[in-house]
Amino acid sequence: MTTIEDLSDRTFDPYAATAALQDTGVDPYLVIAELRSIGPVVKADYRTLVGLPAEPREPSQPRYSVLSHAAVDEVLNDPETFSSRSFEPTLGAVFGRILTVMDPPEHAMYRRALMQVFRPTLVRSWCAEAASQVIEELLAPILLKEQADLASEFATPYPFHVLQRILGLPHEDVEVFQKLSFTQMVKEPPFDMAMEAAVKLGNYFTALLDDRRQNPGTDLISALATLEAEGRPIPRKIVIPFLRQLMSAGAETTSRALTILFIGLLSNPEQLAAVRADRALVSPAVEEALRWDGPVIVSSRETTRDVVLEGVSIPRGALLELLFGAANRDPQVFENPDTFDVHRERHRHFGFATGIHVCIGQLLARLEMSVALNAVLDRLPNLGLDPNQPPPRVQGASMRLPSVLHVTFGRLCRCPCRVREPMHTGSVLAQLLNVSGQSSH
Numbered sequence: 365m366t367t368i369e370d371l372s373d374r375t376f377d378p379y380a381a382t383a384a385l386q387d388t389g390v391d392p393y394l395v396i397a398e399l400r401s402i403g404p405v406v407k408a409d410y411r412t413l414v415g416l417p418a419e420p421r422e423p424s425q426p427r428y429s430v431l432s433h434a435a436v437d438e439v440l441n442d443p444e445t446f447s448s449r450s451f452e453p454t455l456g457a458v459f460g461r462i463l464t465v466m467d468p469p470e471h472a473m474y475r476r477a478l479m480q481v482f483r484p485t486l487v488r489s490w491c492a493e494a495a496s497q498v499i500e501e502l503l504a505p506i507l508l509k510e511q512a513d514l515a516s517e518f519a520t521p522y523p524f525h526v527l528q529r530i531l532g533l534p535h536e537d538v539e540v541f542q543k544l545s546f547t548q549m550v551k552e553p554p555f556d557m558a559m560e561a562a563v564k565l566g567n568y569f570t571a572l573l574d575d576r577r578q579n580p581g582t583d584l585i586s587a588l589a590t591l592e593a594e595g596r597p598i599p600r601k602i603v604i605p606f607l608r609q610l611m612s613a614g615a616e617t618t619s620r621a622l623t624i625l626f627i628g629l630l631s632n633p634e635q636l637a638a639v640r641a642d643r644a645l646v647s648p649a650v651e652e653a654l655r656w657d658g659p660v661i662v663s664s665r666e667t668t669r670d671v672v673l674e675g676v677s678i679p680r681g682a683l684l685e686l687l688f689g690a691a692n693r694d695p696q697v698f699e700n701p702d703t704f705d706v707h708r709e710r711h712r713h714f715g716f717a718t719g720i721h722v723c724i725g726q727l728l729a730r731l732e733m734s735v736a737l738n739a740v741l742d743r744l745p746n747l748g749l750d751p752n753q754p755p756p757r758v759q760g761a762s763m764r765l766p767s768v769l770h771v772t773f774g775r776l777c778r779c780p781c782r783v784r785e786p787m788h789t790g791s792v793l794a795q796l797l798n799v800s801g802q803s804s805h
């Protein structure tokens with residue numbers, strides 16, 4: 365029987381460590397505004413400007429910040445000129461050979477194969493089963509109370525518990541898996557803690573893949589165990605890093621995006637009321653949260669040749685910091701870009717990037733967020749920010765981290781049902797997922 369090993373320092377708290385690294389005291393949007401006043405592409409080191417620790421890179425490598433919607437779009441759609449090898453000393457060092465570090469043709473070969481386990485019909489069925497069960501479980505204790513921290517009690521564990529079910533991982537170890545997954549993203553050079561977590565997850569997945577190859581089930585690991593690329597089994601050195609990345613990218617980003625969605629709505633009660641009354645606004649609200657303050661504020665690429673981008677000459681071998689947080693608030697494209705507005709005219713954002721590396725889990729993330737928002741609106745009719753607590757704060761210079769979200773949701777029903785209003789999650793879920801659902805109350 366395969367077991368997962370905890371960190372040797374069991375007291376290590378990856379959330380606190382990440383918050384300490386990310387909360388540099390500098391508002392990244394102020395830095396972005398200053399850079400934008402210089403131009404759409406600026407020779408500047410964003411990470412230094414926002415106070416993040418230096419990454420393990422050649423210090424003499426020239427750095428450019430890419431800010432405009434048009435320039436970010438151009439870079440993401442030209443992988444020949446703008447290579448993903450920029451991630452090799454950072455994400456690649458921790459996770460291994462993941463899709464994120466690959467360029468064509470290697471990337472196309474593995475992405476095509478791995479996409480098979482993310483087919484829309486599969487993703488929808490995961491959400492119909494796993495997501496709705498997890499929501500029930502997480503909301504049950506919250507429903508017995510009159511206030512809660514919607515971040516730590518709901519949005520943070522939710523996508524992780526969903527992923528744990530999709531992968532078929534043992535429920536009793538869910539907290540260790542969650543801790544190791546989040547620790548992989550503690551980007552404190554030389555990445556000691558992140559490396560330890562990655563090794564422990566890698567050992568576990570290696571044994572699990574062997575087991576599932578012998579005894580296949582219906583979970584995602586069983587599907588990965590038998591997957592082929594161009595007629596040959598996908599090698600371990602690709603599948604294990606992919607699984608490591610899923611544990612972090614698949615859960616952490618979604619939990620942060622969901623918390624930011626709640627913050628956007630709760631800070632704008634008239635918009636919350638509009639979405640509550642008209643559930644056709646749920647999807648625009650999800651998109652607006654990803655545009656307004658998507659959790660991935662910056663990404664990177666490296667130039668493979670001398671190039672001119674938005675009139676700026678950039679040499680071969682330069683590091684480009686792609687500021688999704690700037691492009692998603694480009695005033696040339698979005699009116700009142702700093703405002704959260706679920707009614708705004710829809711326009712493409714880079715919350716999931718675009719081009720060949722566009723997020724593989726975007727459908728899963730969108731569905732998880734929509735299903736969760738609908739459920740919370742159904743179950744917590746009087747939801748509002750807790751007036752006795754400080755307003756929510758999103759920190760983070762390279763990843764957006766909303767750590768706490770104190771909410772109140774009115775009095776409990778006095779009758780034995782102990783709920784507030786009739787629930788209709790089942791029917792809303794069914795509409796969203798195109799499956800038949802049952803009302804649970």
Ligand code: HEM
Pocket residue numbers: 463464465475609610613614615617618619621658659660663664714715716717720721722723724725726728729
């Ligand atoms: C709201 C939640 C999420 C956000 C904001 C997000 C964001 C992103 C972004 C911006 C990229 C592209 C980075 C780049 O190329 O520079 C990306 C790639 C990726 N994401 Fe997500 N992601 C989310 C959820 C997920 C989920 C649920 C999964 C899987 C279960 C996932 C797996 C991946 C993988 C494997 C890649 C690499 C794809 C490639 O390079 O071809 N993500 N994500």
